[in-house]
Amino acid sequence: MSDADLPAEFALIAxxxxxxxxxxxxxxxxxxxxxAPPPGRELVLTVDAMIGxxxxxxxxxxxxxxxxxLRVNLSDLAAKGAVPIGYxxxxxxxxxxxxxxxxxxxxxxAQDQAEFGTTLLGGDTTxxxxxxxxxLTAIGHVAPGTMVHRAGAQPGDGIWVTGTVGDxxxxxxxxxxxxxxxxxxxxxxxxxxxxxxxxxxxxxASAGMDVSDGLVQDLGHICRAGSLTAEIDAALVPLxxxxxxxxxxxxxxILSGGxxxxxxxxxxxxxxxxxxxxxxxxxxxxxxxxxxxAGPPRVAVRGPDxxxxxxxxxxxxxx
Amino acid sequence: MSDADLPAEFALIAxxxxxxxxxxxxxxxxxxxxxAPPPGRELVLTVDAMIGxxxxxxxxxxxxxxxxxLRVNLSDLAAKGAVPIGYxxxxxxxxxxxxxxxxxxxxxxAQDQAEFGTTLLGGDTTxxxxxxxxxLTAIGHVAPGTMVHRAGAQPGDGIWVTGTVGDxxxxxxxxxxxxxxxxxxxxxxxxxxxxxxxxxxxxxASAGMDVSDGLVQDLGHICRAGSLTAEIDAALVPLxxxxxxxxxxxxxxILSGGxxxxxxxxxxxxxxxxxxxxxxxxxxxxxxxxxxxAGPPRVAVRGPDxxxxxxxxxxxxxx
Numbered sequence: 001m002s003d004a005d006l007p008a009e010f011a012l013i014a015x016x017x018x019x020x021x022x023x024x025x026x027x028x029x030x031x032x033x034x035x036a037p038p039p040g041r042e043l044v045l046t047v048d049a050m051i052g053x054x055x056x057x058x059x060x061x062x063x064x065x066x067x068x069x070l071r072v073n074l075s076d077l078a079a080k081g082a083v084p085i086g087y088x089x090x091x092x093x094x095x096x097x098x099x100x101x102x103x104x105x106x107x108x109x110a111q112d113q114a115e116f117g118t119t120l121l122g123g124d125t126t127x128x129x130x131x132x133x134x135x136l137t138a139i140g141h142v143a144p145g146t147m148v149h150r151a152g153a154q155p156g157d158g159i160w161v162t163g164t165v166g167d168x169x170x171x172x173x174x175x176x177x178x179x180x181x182x183x184x185x186x187x188x189x190x191x192x193x194x195x196x197x198x199x200x201x202x203x204x205a206s207a208g209m210d211v212s213d214g215l216v217q218d219l220g221h222i223c224r225a226g227s228l229t230a231e232i233d234a235a236l237v238p239l240x241x242x243x244x245x246x247x248x249x250x251x252x253x254i255l256s257g258g259x260x261x262x263x264x265x266x267x268x269x270x271x272x273x274x275x276x277x278x279x280x281x282x283x284x285x286x287x288x289x290x291x292x293x294a295g296p297p298r299v300a301v302r303g304p305d306x307x308x309x310x311x312x313x314x315x316x317x318x319x
Numbered sequence: 320m321s322d323a324d325l326p327a328e329f330a331l332i333a334x335x336x337x338x339x340x341x342x343x344x345x346x347x348x349x350x351x352x353x354x355a356p357p358p359g360r361e362l363v364l365t366v367d368a369m370i371g372x373x374x375x376x377x378x379x380x381x382x383x384x385x386x387x388x389l390r391v392n393l394s395d396l397a398a399k400g401a402v403p404i405g406y407x408x409x410x411x412x413x414x415x416x417x418x419x420x421x422x423x424x425x426x427x428x429a430q431d432q433a434e435f436g437t438t439l440l441g442g443d444t445t446x447x448x449x450x451x452x453x454x455l456t457a458i459g460h461v462a463p464g465t466m467v468h469r470a471g472a473q474p475g476d477g478i479w480v481t482g483t484v485g486d487x488x489x490x491x492x493x494x495x496x497x498x499x500x501x502x503x504x505x506x507x508x509x510x511x512x513x514x515x516x517x518x519x520x521x522x523x524a525s526a527g528m529d530v531s532d533g534l535v536q537d538l539g540h541i542c543r544a545g546s547l548t549a550e551i552d553a554a555l556v557p558l559x560x561x562x563x564x565x566x567x568x569x570x571x572x573i574l575s576g577g578x579x580x581x582x583x584x585x586x587x588x589x590x591x592x593x594x595x596x597x598x599x600x601x602x603x604x605x606x607x608x609x610x611x612x613a614g615p616p617r618v619a620v621r622g623p624d625x626x627x628x629x630x631x632x633x634x635x636x637x638x
Contacts, residue, residue, distance in 0.1 A: 047443050128373060
């Protein structure tokens with residue numbers, strides 16, 4: 001049979017996703033992918049879904065949707081100190097989804113998998129009567145015993161974040177017409193997070209995760225995992241110029257909004273220099289925003305006025 | 320913070336999915352799973368999605384939905400000769416999905432992961448305004464170089480199937496009210512496929528896949544991958560008693576309908592005895608339904624009357 005005889009589903013996969021397939025993907029022409037794990041390494045696996053109308057806006061450019069889907073998963077790998085290997089993908093889309101949407105989506109994946117050194121291993125494409133539903137499983141590797149966990153922070157460890165915090169949540173507000181964004185910076189940060197791949201935090205960070213559901217909520221996870229109190233200083237939280245310009249009213253959103261995909265790390269004072277060196281080698285900014293102390297698992301935020309700050313909403317939940 | 324302070328999303332995950340977590344899942348309390356690959360083995364990875372209203376019916380019992388989701392992926396691993404290790408899961412559900420749905424879904428997964436020897440490694444739970452969208456990535460392992468591919472069949476190899484063919488498609492017809500099913504057998508086969516985990520086909524089958532999109536279409540994939548013509552005899556295709564009772568009018572549906580999740584294998588005549596032995600050891604029926612010959616990639620079906628049979632629709636496509 002020629003390709004023209006193939007059902008449309010297979011032709012679509014071959015046309016758009018075939019070029020993304022790496023070694024082990026068997027040209028996406030088999031039922032499974034084959035992966036020879038790097039000898040002597042452990043694998044790190046993560047999965048994140050994105051739903052049209054929930055995690056992205058229906059008219060977002062499809063290449064940015066593809067890039068964001070890959071990046072949010074690469075961000076999880078980066079937060080664990082893992083080096084990306086490959087990924088598997090599920091796309092459920094309406095039957096009348098234009099071919100151009102798939103072309104744009106795949107072009108975005110192609111661009112970013114080249115940038116971050118990963119390839120498509122396999123996937124499933126299906127139809128849905130609902131909004132586009134995407135799921136991506138990313139696989140990386142670490143030296144045995146060196147994955148950075150949520151647990152592991154100790155009293156006295158510093159609390160660090162990469163890049164700037166709050167741009168994602170403000171970008172969503174821009175997309176919803178609730179905030180002006182003359183430069184387009186915030187909207188771009190919401191649409192296209194920057195996974196901190198290449199930041200070699202293994203053996204340096206004592207704990208870590210990425211900030212996807214809001215800085216305070218995610219810091220609370222590290223507190224619970226380590227049975228620690230976190231004390232952070234809102235004035236130390238690194239802000240982009242556009243976030244600073246948004247004004248003080250937006251500070252609660254900045255501290256509790258999601259979609260930053262910066263890394264939130266714990267590091268003992270004795271490894272501060274190593275952390276800074278690793279960040280510099282990766283071209284990534286890191287900022288110390290507070291520290292952990294013994295105490296019940298909770299996050300104490302000192303506001304810009306030096307007084308304790310209470311956040312009505314700590315972060316994002318889907319249910 | 321106590322669990323009562325956790326956002327509902329995390330409580331839901333802990334309550335329903337926590338008990339499914341295996342070693343490496345870190346109690347589902349981290350951002351990624353950690354997997355030490357079995358030394359000296361290659362990994363086999365597959366992903367399949369299921370959408371409410373497309374792959375299952377909205378009122379299907381949730382435990383059967385969970386079991387089917389896991390089973391269709393385990394079926395892919397079985398078709399590649401792989402031993403299951405673990406899986407990652409995405410659940411996108413409406414915000415008002417009853418807790419009982421999640422409880423039932425997780426109970427189904429718990430039952431089948433115990434039966435088939437696999438555990439949950441990680442996942443993502445999110446909301447959708449659309450139908451329930453599920454995606455599952457399953458991981459297995461094989462001895463290096465022994466994964467059964469779609470490609471690899473040779474002229475003269477026999478074409479084999481496990482179990483009985485067509486029950487899944489007939490079960491869907493039952494669910495749609497188009498066919499009677501006094502015993503309930505067909506509907507059960509549609510709702511709960513039997514993955515052929517434990518059938519040790521590595522180094523025996525020259526090619527293989529599972530029948531998910533229809534026997535003739537899926538056999539066409541093996542033909543294309545190996546540049547071979549397949550000749551099968553409809554009279555040899557193993558049918559269950561209820562399928563036989565449905566009558567000859569249903570034969571095209573039986574040969575082209577999906578959802579069987581039986582294995583479709585190629586094996587050289589010299590390994591027929593080994594194939595039968597391995598099937599017997601696993602308690603699985605295998606039937607030879609034809610053979611491959613040199614020729615253009617296509618599937619020739621001899622009908623019950625001995626004449627070539629033409630199928631209007633070879634299988635299932637989502638687009």
